[in-house]
Amino acid sequence: MAANHLLSFNGKIAIITGASKGIGKASAVALARLGATVIINYSSDEQAAQDALAEVQRLGTGEARIVRADAGTIPGVQSLVKQTVDAYGKIDVVISNAGVMPMKDLEHTTEADFDRTFAINVKGPYFLAQAAAEHMSRGSHIILTSTTLCAASTVMPGYLLYNSTKGAIEQMTRVMSKDLGRKGILVNAVAPGPTGTELFFRGKSEEVLKTVASFNPQGRIGTPEEIAETIVFLAQSSWVSDIGPILSPTATEVERHRTVEAVRHASTTFGFFNLVGHGISQTQLYRIFECSKLFFDLPEEKRMKVHVGQALGRSFRGWEPPLIQQHHDADINFVETFIVGREVPADDPDAGTFLTGPNLWPDLPKEKFQDIILAYQARMVELSHVIIRILVQGLPEAWGCPLDVLDGLTVDPAIPMRMLHYGPVKENNPLQFGVAPHTDFSAITILLQQPGTEGLQVWYPPTEDWIPVPVTEDGFVINIGDLMQQYTAGYYRSARHRVITFSEENKHRYSVAFFLDGNLRFKTKALDGSGNEIVVGEYVYSCLNRTLGTRGPSL
Ligand SMILES: O=C(O)CCC(=O)C(=O)O
Ligand SMILES: [Fe+2]
Numbered sequence: 203m204a205a206n207h208l209l210s211f212n213g214k215i216a217i218i219t220g221a222s223k224g225i226g227k228a229s230a231v232a233l234a235r236l237g238a239t240v241i242i243n244y245s246s247d248e249q250a251a252q253d254a255l256a257e258v259q260r261l262g263t264g265e266a267r268i269v270r271a272d273a274g275t276i277p278g279v280q281s282l283v284k285q286t287v288d289a290y291g292k293i294d295v296v297i298s299n300a301g302v303m304p305m306k307d308l309e310h311t312t313e314a315d316f317d318r319t320f321a322i323n324v325k326g327p328y329f330l331a332q333a334a335a336e337h338m339s340r341g342s343h344i345i346l347t348s349t350t351l352c353a354a355s356t357v358m359p360g361y362l363l364y365n366s367t368k369g370a371i372e373q374m375t376r377v378m379s380k381d382l383g384r385k386g387i388l389v390n391a392v393a394p395g396p397t398g399t400e401l402f403f404r405g406k407s408e409e410v411l412k413t414v415a416s417f418n419p420q421g422r423i424g425t426p427e428e429i430a431e432t433i434v435f436l437a438q439s440s441w442v443s444d445i446g447p448i449l450s451p452t453a454t455e456v457e458r459h460r461t462v463e464a465v466r467h468a469s470t471t472f473g474f475f476n477l478v479g480h481g482i483s484q485t486q487l488y489r490i491f492e493c494s495k496l497f498f499d500l501p502e503e504k505r506m507k508v509h510v511g512q513a514l515g516r517s518f519r520g521w522e523p524p525l526i527q528q529h530h531d532a533d534i535n536f537v538e539t540f541i542v543g544r545e546v547p548a549d550d551p552d553a554g555t556f557l558t559g560p561n562l563w564p565d566l567p568k569e570k571f572q573d574i575i576l577a578y579q580a581r582m583v584e585l586s587h588v589i590i591r592i593l594v595q596g597l598p599e600a601w602g603c604p605l606d607v608l609d610g611l612t613v614d615p616a617i618p619m620r621m622l623h624y625g626p627v628k629e630n631n632p633l634q635f636g637v638a639p640h641t642d643f644s645a646i647t648i649l650l651q652q653p654g655t656e657g658l659q660v661w662y663p664p665t666e667d668w669i670p671v672p673v674t675e676d677g678f679v680i681n682i683g684d685l686m687q688q689y690t691a692g693y694y695r696s697a698r699h700r701v702i703t704f705s706e707e708n709k710h711r712y713s714v715a716f717f718l719d720g721n722l723r724f725k726t727k728a729l730d731g732s733g734n735e736i737v738v739g740e741y742v743y744s745c746l747n748r749t750l751g752t753r754g755p756s757l
Contacts, residue, residue, distance in 0.1 A: 220300030340386030515554025
C-alpha cells in the first residue's frame with residue numbers, strides 16, 4: 203500500500219515547460235519519481251534536455267519524453283499539446299515553468315525586450331492553458347509560476363520588466379481559476395523566492411548573491427528541489443486521499459504526513475474528498491448494495507412493517523418513504539431510505555432515547571441482510587476513527603490538540619446509516635431533487651456511491667458552482683459535517699451538497715451514507731478553545747428538528 207501511495211501519479215500525464223534545467227527539471231524528476239509520465243519541454247539546449255531525460259529514466263518509475271518547442275509562441279505551445287495528446291490522449295498536469303529574467307529597468311527596456319519577456323512569461327502560459335484545457339478533465343491541474351516579493355520588497359528597479367510579467371501571472375491565476383474552475387480544472391501559481399537555478403545565478407556577483415540570500419528568512423537561497431515539492435503538492439489530485447500510509451506499519455513519516463496534508467487541504471478547501479487505500483475489499487464493500495436492492499424490492503406492505511413510525515421511542519430507524527425529510531419547504535426529495543443505527547437492545551436503559559435503540563429488521567434472511575449490514579457498519583466505525591485522527595493531525599499546530607482529542611466521539615457512537623434509493627426521475631423539474639441542497643449535521647459522513655451512477659454535487663464557493671462528485675472505484679466520499687465545522691471553528695468546511703438524479707433513462711441509484719454523529723454525551727469546546735461546550739446529542743437533535751418540518755415523525 204505504501205508503495206502504491208508513493209506512485210500516486212501513476213498514469214498521469216504532465217507537461218512541464220522549460221524542463222531541461224532548474225525548477226522545471228526538478229519538478230519533472232519529482233513527478234516522475236511518483237510515477238507520472240513527464241513531457242520535458244525545452245527550446246534550445248538539447249544536451250540539457252537529454253540529461254534531464256536520462257535522469258528521469260534512471261529512476262525507473264515514470265516515463266518521459268522530450269519535446270522541443272518555443273513555449274513563448276502560440277504555434278510552439280500548440281505543437282507541445284498536440285504531440286502530448288497524440289502520444290497519450292490526455293493531459294493531467296500543466297506546469298508553465300519556462301521563463302526569462304532579463305535585467306531591465308524602465309530606461310533600458312526596448313520594445314523587443316518587452317515583447318520577448320511577455321511572450322515567454324505571459325503569452326506562452328496563457329495560450330498553453332487554452333490549448334491544453336480541452337484535453338484536461340475534472341481534477342486536473344494547471345500550475346503557473348510567479349515570484350515572491352520577500353519581506354520588504356527586495357525587488358530592485360532592474361527587475362521592473364520581469365516583475366511586470368509576474369504581476370500579470372498572478373492576476374491570470376486568480377481569474378483563470380474561476381474560468382477553468384467551471385470545468386473542474388484547478389489553477390494555482392507557485393511563487394518561489396530567490397532560487398538557485400542557472401537562470402538566477404546568471405550575471406550576479408558573489409556580493410549580490412550574498413545580499414539576496416540575506417533577504418531570505420533562512421538566510422540562504424532556495425533550491426529547485428524545494429520548489430518542486432510545492433509543485434508536486436499542488437499537482438496532487440485534491441479529491442483523492444490515500445490513507446494507505448496511515449494504516450501501513452511500514453510507511454514512512456513523510457508518507458503519513460503527505461496523507462494528513464492531502465486530507466487537510468481537501469477538508470479546508472472543499473469539505474469533501476475521495477478516500478482510497480482503506481483496505482476494505484471490493485467484495486465486502488459492494489455487498490451492501492445487494493442488501494439495498496433486496497430491501498427496496500420488497501412489496502410496500504413489507505417495507506411498511508419497518509416504517510420509521512414503528513421504531514422504539516425516538517430511536518429513529520427503519521424505512522423512511524420519500525418526501526419526509528425536507529431541507530426547505532418547497533423542495534421535493536425523491537429518495538427513500540432504510541435507516542440502521544447502532545444496535546442497542548430494547549432492555550437497555552437508554553433504549554428509546556434520541557437515536558438509540560434496537561434496529562428494525564425486515565423479513566429477509568439474516569445472513570443476506572442484517573449480518574452484512576452490521577459488518578459494514580462495524581467497518582465504518584473503525585474507519586471513522588482513523589479519519590477523525592487524520593483530521594485532528596491536520597489541525598493548526600498552535601491549537602496543540604492531542605491525537606486522541608476527538609476519540610470520545612467514536613465510543614458507543616450514534617451512527618445513523620442511511621441506505622438510500624433514488625428511483626428513476628424522468629421529469630426535469632428544477633425543484634425536484636434526489637436530495638435538496640444541505641449540509642450534514644454529523645462530524646463526518648462516509649458515503650459509498652454505486653459505481654456507474656451519478657448525481658451527487660458539491661457547492662464550491664470560489665467559483666459559485668455545483669461540482670459533480672465522481673464515483674471513484676473502491677473509494678468513499680468523505681464529507682465534513684456541521685459538527686466538525688463547529689469543533690474546528692470553521693477550519694474544516696461543512697460543504698453544501700445535493701443529489702440530482704434526473705436522467706432520460708430508467709435509472710435507479712443506490713448509495714449508503716454513514717453519519718458519524720458521535721457519542722451523544724461527548725462534549726467539548728471548539729478545538730481552538732473558542733465558544734461554549736457542544737454536546738453531540740443536543741447539537742444533532744437541534745439540527746435534525748430543523749429539517750423535519752411538519753411531516754416528520756415527532757422526535
Ligand atoms: O446519496 C448521496 O450521494 C448523498 C446523500 C446525502 O447527501 C445525505 O443523505 O445526506
Ligand atoms: Fe448529505
